[in-house]
């Protein structure tokens with residue numbers, strides 16, 4: 456059971472993230488359904504941070520993005536590259552995160568302008 460409110464940082468990222476989960480533990484054998492809607496939610500978040508760090512897939516070594524992009528829906532914090540893992544590698548997501556997406560009909564909610572991203576849980 457995943458009890459954090461962030462997702463998408465992996466042990467494989469190294470350095471600061473050495474205590475994060477091993478991505479191989481989250482790779483399943485079945486695709487998440489509805490995959491396209493889940494990807495829309497993941498990519499429709501509100502931008503929290505961008506760092507000029509090439510994002511390379513830990514599974515297939517493909518370059519996913521030329522930067523590391525972090526999104527939020529006001530509650531969860533995640534990395535944009537999750538969409539690659541969900542659509543190409545059957546990555547599983549925490550149940551509570553999926554329930555939230557479902558509740559919002561897979562449309563990431565707009566966040567309040569007074570929202571302070573510094574209060575979000577992060578690794």
Ligand SMILES: [Zn+2]
Pocket residue numbers: 512513514515516517539543544
């Ligand atoms: Zn990949």
